[in-house]
Amino acid sequence: MNRIFRIAAREFAATAITKGFIIGALVVPAVFAACIPLIVLLTMQARAPVVEGTVAVIDRSGAVGERVSVRLTPEGIAEARGEDLAALMSQLNLPEGAGIDRGQMAAQAGLPSLTVEHLDPQASEDPERDRLRGETGEGEVRRLALAIIAPDAVVKPEGQEKYGAFELYTRTRLDDRIVADIRRAVSTSVREARYEAAGFDRAVIEALTSVDAPRTREVTEAGVRDSTTELNSFLPFIFMFLLIMCVMVGGQYLLTTTIEEKSSRVVEVLLSAVSPMQLMTGKILGQMAVGLCLLGIYNALGLAALIAFGLTDVISPMTIVYLFVFFLLAYFMMASLLAAVGSAVNDLREAQSLSTPVMIAVFIPYILWLPISRDPNSVLATVLSLVPPISPFVMMMRVTSTEPPPVWQIWAAIGIGALGSYVCVWFAAKVFRVGLLMYGKPPNFVTLLKWVRMA
Numbered sequence: 001m002n003r004i005f006r007i008a009a010r011e012f013a014a015t016a017i018t019k020g021f022i023i024g025a026l027v028v029p030a031v032f033a034a035c036i037p038l039i040v041l042l043t044m045q046a047r048a049p050v051v052e053g054t055v056a057v058i059d060r061s062g063a064v065g066e067r068v069s070v071r072l073t074p075e076g077i078a079e080a081r082g083e084d085l086a087a088l089m090s091q092l093n094l095p096e097g098a099g100i101d102r103g104q105m106a107a108q109a110g111l112p113s114l115t116v117e118h119l120d121p122q123a124s125e126d127p128e129r130d131r132l133r134g135e136t137g138e139g140e141v142r143r144l145a146l147a148i149i150a151p152d153a154v155v156k157p158e159g160q161e162k163y164g165a166f167e168l169y170t171r172t173r174l175d176d177r178i179v180a181d182i183r184r185a186v187s188t189s190v191r192e193a194r195y196e197a198a199g200f201d202r203a204v205i206e207a208l209t210s211v212d213a214p215r216t217r218e219v220t221e222a223g224v225r226d227s228t229t230e231l232n233s234f235l236p237f238i239f240m241f242l243l244i245m246c247v248m249v250g251g252q253y254l255l256t257t258t259i260e261e262k263s264s265r266v267v268e269v270l271l272s273a274v275s276p277m278q279l280m281t282g283k284i285l286g287q288m289a290v291g292l293c294l295l296g297i298y299n300a301l302g303l304a305a306l307i308a309f310g311l312t313d314v315i316s317p318m319t320i321v322y323l324f325v326f327f328l329l330a331y332f333m334m335a336s337l338l339a340a341v342g343s344a345v346n347d348l349r350e351a352q353s354l355s356t357p358v359m360i361a362v363f364i365p366y367i368l369w370l371p372i373s374r375d376p377n378s379v380l381a382t383v384l385s386l387v388p389p390i391s392p393f394v395m396m397m398r399v400t401s402t403e404p405p406p407v408w409q410i411w412a413a414i415g416i417g418a419l420g421s422y423v424c425v426w427f428a429a430k431v432f433r434v435g436l437l438m439y440g441k442p443p444n445f446v447t448l449l450k451w452v453r454m455a
Contacts, residue, residue: 003273003274003278003282004278004281004282004285005282005285006282007274007278007279007281007282007283007285007286008281008282008283008285008286008289009286010282010286011254011257011282011283011285011286011287011289011290012286012287012289012290014257015253015257015286015287015290016289016290016293021290050112050113051112051113051114051144051174051175051178052112052113052114052141052142053112053113053114053115053141053142053143053144054114054115054116054117054141054142054143054144055068055072055114055115055116055117055143055144055145055146055147055182056117056119056128056131056143056145056146056147057116057117057118057119057146057147057149057186058119058120058121058123058125058128058146058147058148058149059118059121059149060121060122060148060149060150060151060153061149061150061151061152061153061154061155061164061193062121063154063155063193063196063197064149064153064154064166064186064189064190064193065116065118065149067188067189067192067193068116068147068185068186068189069116069118071184071185071186071188071189072114072116072181072182072185074111074112074113076185077111077112077114077181077185078111080181080184080185080188081181084184112178112181114144114181114182115141117143125146125148128146129146129169131143131146132144132145132146132169132170132171132172133171142171143171144170144171144174144178144182145168145169145170145171145174145179145182146168146169146170147166147167147168147169147182147186148166148167148168148169149164149166149186149190150164150165150166150167151164152164153165153166153190153193153194154190154193154194154197155197163194165190166186166187166190168182168183168186170182232314232402233373235314235315235400235401236369236372236373236376236396236397236398236400236401237369237373237397238302238400239319239323239396239397239399239400240365240366240369240393240396240397241366242295242298242323243323243326243327243330243392243393243396244362244365244366244393245294246291246292246294246295246298246327246331247291247327247330247331247334247335247362248334248362249290249291249294250287250288250290250291250294250331250335251287251331251334251335251338251358252338253287253290254283254284254287254335254338254339254342255338255339255341255342255351255355256342256348257283257287257342258283258339258342258343259342259345259346259347259348259351262342262343262346262436263346263347267279267436267437268437271436271437276429276432276433276436277429277432277433279432279436280336280339280343280428280429280432283339284332284335284336284339284425287335288328288331288332288335291327291331292324292327295323295324295327299320299323303315303320315400319399319400322395322396322399322410323396325414326392326393326395326396326413326414326417327392329391329392329414329417329418329420329421330389330392330393330417332421332424332425333388333389333392333417333420333421333424334358334361334362334389336421336424336425336427336428336429337358337389337424337427337428338355338358339428339432340427340428340431340432340435340448341354341355341358343431343432343435343436344431344435344438344442344443344448344451345442345443346439346442350442353442354442354443354445354448358389361389361390362390362393364384364390365384365390365393365394365397366393368380368384368394369397372384372394372397372398372401373397373401376397376398376401376402376403376404376405377398377403377405381394381397381398382405382409385398385405385409385413386409386412386413386416387416388416388417388419388420388421388424389420389424391413391416391417391420392413392417395409395410395413427452430451430452431448431451431452434451434454435451438451
């Protein structure tokens with residue numbers, strides 16, 4: 001055990017006590033966190049490209065064209081963007097007037113200069129649509145879009161159940177914000193024309209159909225606070241990503257150091273003093289300490305943020321305990337397999353084909369996090385949380401979801417994960433013993449099984 005701990009301490013020191021690791025573990029996340037407000041500010045102030053051109057309208061209904069002209073003025077576009085921003089603020093539970101001038105932000109976003117061109121209602125579509133292709137001639141105003149309003153878009157003929165609609169054609173590579181402005185202007189104009197044709201007052205209808213709902217509030221043991229719905233929806237992803245990152249950091253370091261020691265023949269000197277099992281165990285424990293160090297740092301930062309915002313009840317203490325338990329299970333499964341791969345190959349290029357199944361197992365929960373977090377007690381989520389080596393990641397998502405699984409399923413996943421860890425370590429030990437001193441052609445999976453039988 002003394003030799004194992006000395007190897008583990010050397011592995012930890014060689015990895016964690018370096019400038020690169022400290023910068024990656026502490027400085028980079030700190031810089032990223034500091035840059036988030038700046039990125040949000042720059043994004044909010046980003047201006048759309050200054051676009052000038054015409055929007056052609058073929059109004060076969062005869063009641064929409066002039067309304068589109070009003071809606072596509074700079075003032076009309078600014079007002080519509082302000083309404084969209086108000087709706088976004090409501091979805092994000094931001095209070096009205098939270099230091100944001102909607103009109104000023106809409107204007108700063110860059111308003112296009114659009115001219116509405118009213119075409120003959122009987123005009124053919126094809127030649128007008130063809131003008132959206134290719135370059136514009138000298139002195140010719142560029143056409144950006146063509147809107148074709150159906151004849152029955154405003155007044156529904158007798159015996160017809162639905163109103164007609166409109167078609168919108170745009171030039172390629174037109175900014176999505178400009179396309180949204182044009183589509184919103186046409187659809188709003190059609191709706192207003194329908195109100196007028198039916199004899200309804202738009203203000204009355206909007207008053208009847210809109211509800212000024214206040215921000216959602218949560219009732220907790222400490223009192224009432226703003227809703228944490230968005231945080232709750234992202235918690236499974238955050239914990240799953242944290243688990244994957246800490247497991248793979250230690251596993252990748254273990255893979256690279258094993259390959260480096262084997263290719264430089266240092267491992268032959270080490271095996272003269274320790275057994276292959278002692279060497280593998282020490283390396284696994286040393287890199288496990290690296291992963292635990294990362295996990296502890298990010299947990300401390302996350303808990304500090306929750307305390308600062310008064311959200312400590314969002315995560316229970318048992319969730320943190322489960323995080324470390326599932327980290328150990330996931331790490332021993334993944335790291336032992338990567339150690340086996342590192343001992344079997346001669347360089348990193350050869351390791352890619354053998355480590356691919358391990359990487360696929362890691363990315364399965366990453367790909368399926370949304371359906372699992374939205375329905376944590378589904379058959380898919382339940383089955384995957386009991387299948388190693390992905391069970392720790394899936395079960396961690398289920399534990400942090402809004403509907404945690406039964407306790408017996410958590411402990412069943414822990415038991416199955418412990419059995420899976422034992423099998424992976426046993427398999428890795430057999431391959432490690434034979435592969436360390438094998439050189440030449442890289443093995444395939446059949447060869448690895450032969451090595452297990454040999455050992």
